[in-house]
Amino acid sequence: MFGHRPAVPTNFTALERAARKRMSKQAWAYVAGGAGEGTGMDRNRAALDRWAIVPRMLRDTSLRDLTTELFGRRLPAPVLVAPVGAAGLVRPLADVEIGAAAATVGVPYIFSNQGSAPMEDVAAEMDRVAQTSGADAAPRWFQLYWSTNEAVVESFVHRAETMGADALVVTLDTTQLGWRPQDLNLGSLPFTRAVGIAQYTSDSAFMASVRDRVAAAKAAGQRPDVEVTLGAIKTLFSMARHVPGSFRRNLTSPIPRASVETFLDTYSRPSLCWDDIAGLRERTRLPIILKGILHPDDARRAVDMGIDGILVSNHGGRQVDSVIGAADALVDVAAAVDGRARVILDSGIRSGADVFKALALGADAVAVGRPHVYGLAIAGRLGVQQVLENLIAEFDITMGLAGVASLAELDSDTLRRMS
Known part of the structure; x- marks a missing residue:
């Protein structure tokens, strides 16, 4: 009625295009770039696109329930904000802005180990935002890169517990940086300039x-x-x-x-092994999620040793070129886990339809990465908030139009494999 337009485009292609215009060459290379020729990023999309939604008719979807519970926290939707390192390339104190937007929407933010603001500062701003809406504390998790300095690992875990993290996400697939030509061709690595540390x-x-x-x-x-x-x-x-x-x-x-x-x-330890993960279980009371699992045997071993969650991810295609698409890996990993731990899909989520497919393929939730950073580039805190709200709104509409009223109804029968 009033001619207002959203702060950010509501579809990913336009969002990405608008963000690129706002970002420096270095920021764009770091956030949008992938390993090698970018085949891993292409496969993330192909893995989701090979599945088609098959709507069912004449079902009452007037009331839809998107809520879910993860590690004792009731969430308004099965969506988390993924950690993206060195987001300070995009905006100063980026992590504070991202966290505040997540708190406004009510979904968890996985604090980046490579953040551009201390975790305590991000947590304080998230709680301030949450309290304005009557909530006690905003949900947040912490991502851990395992340093070769064990005192730093111990300190990070303790700080995560103290600032109220609901879970600890151990990233396994970045014990060394992948071959990233977009950064290399610019001679750019943000950490050498103290961005993201x-x-x-x-x-x-x-x-x-x-x-x-x-x-x-x-x-x-x-x-x-x-x-x-x-x-x-x-x-x-x-x-x-x-x-x-x-x-x-x-x-x-x-x-x-x-x-x-x-x-x-x-910053990271190439010798990281299963014994270290077993030892971590004894060092923290927090639920432990392993990020970067793609093989079902690794997933089985993780749940056999008492790991609480598996985050199926290929790091957004940023670590290994020609890697399996994350959604293709999800199918086998979810079967291997067989309900014994929570399963989350990260890498390639771009739309509400993607969220629908991920949950139908066995995920309990998804984590969204690049899209929220693009929202940050375009409109700061509001941009991140609207990206998340748009994703959840599209997921809600997709559920209704597909004849699905609750997350419990999402299973492989709602999809057809097209290739």
Whole structure:
């Protein structure tokens, strides 16, 4: 009636196109890029597109129930906000804005281990938003990348518990970074500029190791090897902005550079194995979800050892080129789990129809990644909120038009495989 338009496009293709216009080349490469030739991203879409929804008629869908329960928390819809590292490339304090939008909608945000704001700051803003609507606390989970510094792992787990996380999501598929040509061709890695390491620079255990590094270099009389270039100057300014402390003081302090170097040396552990996961079960009271499971045998082993959830994901096609599509993997993983743990699909979710298909194929919920970051690029907090609201609204409408009134009615009989 009033000619108002939404803050963000309501379909993914237009959303992506609009976001690209707002993002720097470096931000676009990092968020939108995939491993190798991007075949993994293509397969994520193909895996969902090979299934078609078969609507049923003359069923009363006037009242639909989208609610679900995950780890003791009743949610308005089976949707989570996936962790996306270095979102600070898109907007300053991106994680605070994303978390606030998730709290407004009432769905969980999985805090990124590679966030651009400390988890405590994000949690505080989410709770402030939730309390304005009468809720006590907004749902949130925490993603864990397993550092080679065990003191940092211990500290992150403790901080996650303290800030009220409902679950711990251990990412398994990024024990080293994948081959990402879009970043490489620009000579860009955000962490080298201290973008996306705020969880670390706000952590006492990590900063203790940074100070040890600085002290050891000083005792040995080592001086940093510096090549003076325009890029180096930009990197120095970025480090000074993103590491805690006075910008002016950081320009001459060894701490920012040492923080980046310490992060690069320790951020992830290629030797991570099943024994480590078993040990984690003894170190935290939080439900544990393993992110990156694609093989049914890995899923069986995880639930046999008491893992609470499986997040089926190929990291959005960002780690391994030519990897299996996440929705194709979901079918076998859900069968292997056989209801003994919660199953969530991440990678490739772009629409309400995708949510419908994922749940019909055996997922209990989905996690949405790139779309919410595109909303952030276009309209900040409001953009993220509208992306989530649009996704849930389309899912709701799709259920109604397919003759489905509740999540319990979603199963493989509502789909047909087309190829």
